[in-house]
Amino acid sequence: MKSIRSKLVFTLSIAITGLVLGILLATDIAVDSWIDNEFNRGLHSKAGMLMTLVHEDDQGIGFNHPGEFMPEFDGRVEPEYFQMWTDEGVLIRSPSLDLFPVKSLKFQELKLGEAKIMTTQLPDGRDGRIIYTRFQPQFDPHSHYSSYDGVSKPNFKTLTLAYAASSEEVDFILWLIDIIFVVTTVTVIVFIRLFVRKSVDSSLAPLNKLNRDISKLSIADKNAIIVVKEPVKELQPIVNSLNAFIQENRQLYFREKRLTSDIAHELKTPIAELINMTEVAIRFPDEKEFEADFKPEVLKISQRLKSIVSNLLLLHKYSNEALPKQDACDLNQVIMRILEKCDLERVEFALQEDIPAIVSNLFALESIITNLVNNAKQYSPEKSVVTVSTQLNDEGKLQFSVTNELKLSLTDEDISQLFDPLWQKDSARTSNDNFGLGLSIAKALSRAIGAELHVSLSGQNIIFSLIIA
Missing domain, CATH: 3.30.565.10 (Histidine kinase-like ATPase, C-terminal domain)
Structure with missing residues (x-):
């Protein structure tokens, strides 16, 4: 048997849960992507800053390393790592690489202007990300490159930069967001289930009360009607129809009751007459005058009984029957x-x-x-x-x-x-x-x-x- 309550609870739970899950999932993906993109943007920014510290002049390539402003590359605070290569080999690397057995970052072949971010394991054993980029250093305006007229091409050198930083904090935040998402999802599902069930039960309460009121009604009670103390817009037409149905059936009930009483009355009178006449005939068997009237009276009363019964049968026969019209x-x-x-x-x-x-x-x-x-x-x-x-x-x-x-x-x-x-x-x-x-x-x-x-x-x-x- 189908249940309106169960169907409403199931449908609303699925619909609301699906909507909330969609919003939560979209929010989780958006936040994860934003944090991930922000971390990668930080890698690009740090790599770009390191590239600005490299310059080329007549004496060659120079690197200005302000160690006092970048303690992370000295290994004192949350070590980070960088390394630069020229075509001849390693140009420079961060002091933080000297603190661990692995003293060099992996080299990656790139085209000029290309940048690539990869996951890696840092020399200190932590999980991290590394960005590779190939670039040309800026040149000193007072060097011989300053006379470059755009026609003859000078022999600019190209460098490959690798910058690596720990991603464990970012990964922890991402995992924490995912855990919060899962916990929130489960909590929301349970809450929605309870909330929807409570709401459906509360909404169906007038219907349940209407059912109880109907079960207490007696069609024999002339004044019994269904009254909703707090009218509900959707139930009021049903209540009105039920009251009309009850009123109609109550009229039929009293009509049938009256009809039964009338039939009994109509049959009782001739039957009583027959009994009385029979008793008189038995009591006075020798009364010739009574005997002369007895048979015609019995016939007359019997014909009256037959007429009543025949008419009642005729009425019953055609009350709910359609006759052919031919x-x-x-x-x-x-x-x-x-x-x-x-x-x-x-x-x-x-x-x-x-x-x-x-x-x-x-x-x-x-x-x-x-x-x-x-x-x-x-x-x-x-x-x-x-x-x-x-x-x-x-x-x-x-x-x-x-x-x-x-x-x-x-x-x-x-x-x-x-x-x-x-x-x-x-x-x-x-x-x-x-x-x-x-x-x-x-x-x-x-x-x-x-x-x-x-x-x-x-x-x-x-x-x-x-x-x-």
Whole structure:
């Protein structure tokens, strides 16, 4: 099972660690390169200074060695070494070379103006670096070279200089920086891991609390909703959707609870009547008058039970089922054929003649029309008129409507419950012929054929409209 927490911790840890490591590595390389370049630059500078101390005149090549200003070449402080060669051999070397068994630096062939830095082991055994460079010494302006006119080439001598110094301190600093880098890297990785985990846990805390609140909710509690004390922008839409879902399911729960109670009530009355009549028949077996009424009453009650059960089964069957629409028909003709079997004294027709033919489910259409008209006749005053009409609405869809005057006023709450199974305005349920299933069946069948069944009030009239797609 995937974990959001683990994935967030892993992804953020890798991303942040990679970024920090990249910065640290780039910094380490930059600092190492800078220190290394600075040391090499120091070698070049020292070699250049030594080259300025060499001059050539009529007597030859001379070297001014200010030993009092350069104690490092005398071996007294951190010995450093230099040596110069001419084409004939060694010209001069630093006094510090005389302090150790190895009294000479290695020679390196170079071209004029070329310089090369190499790692080496110093005569005193330390690790170091040596710079070789080949150059021409400066000449005395008062010597015969001063008459050089640029055409005839004088015989300038060239020298090779080797200057060596210890690199152990620099290497130690570089190693120290690398160790600090490694330690910092490990510390940063551990810190990032802990920090990211703590941050993710803190960020997911509202989600965990929401989960705990949901687990404590009871759908039977009418006032139970999810409330986030400290609203989180990302969670608020989820909370709103959950509350809407809970409210919808709570309504379904209470509706099913009411439906169960209503079914029990509807079945209890005829069953009680059958029991009472049977007990009377058993108690008074010789009552001829009772015997004459007993069988018709039993039949009537049984038919009522059958009607209730049949309607409930019909409602259950088509509640979540789509019916095939394969019957081509004219809606006006269907209406007239169905209603001609009924009492038409109170029915008034307002059928639009030029409506198009439709393809739908004939059984569903007939059941919806029958239930709507019977409901209108049942719940309207005796001498009032029930209007049945067809027309094309503003969207160009075919609309079938049944309008009747109300016998009892309905509230908005009543309107919202009209299509609930077994709901009746008369809470005492004094009617023996109506069970509150006709409109529910009409609603279920309309959904089954993809139609829309709506109800609206207009003054004292109620209008049921079936919009056929």
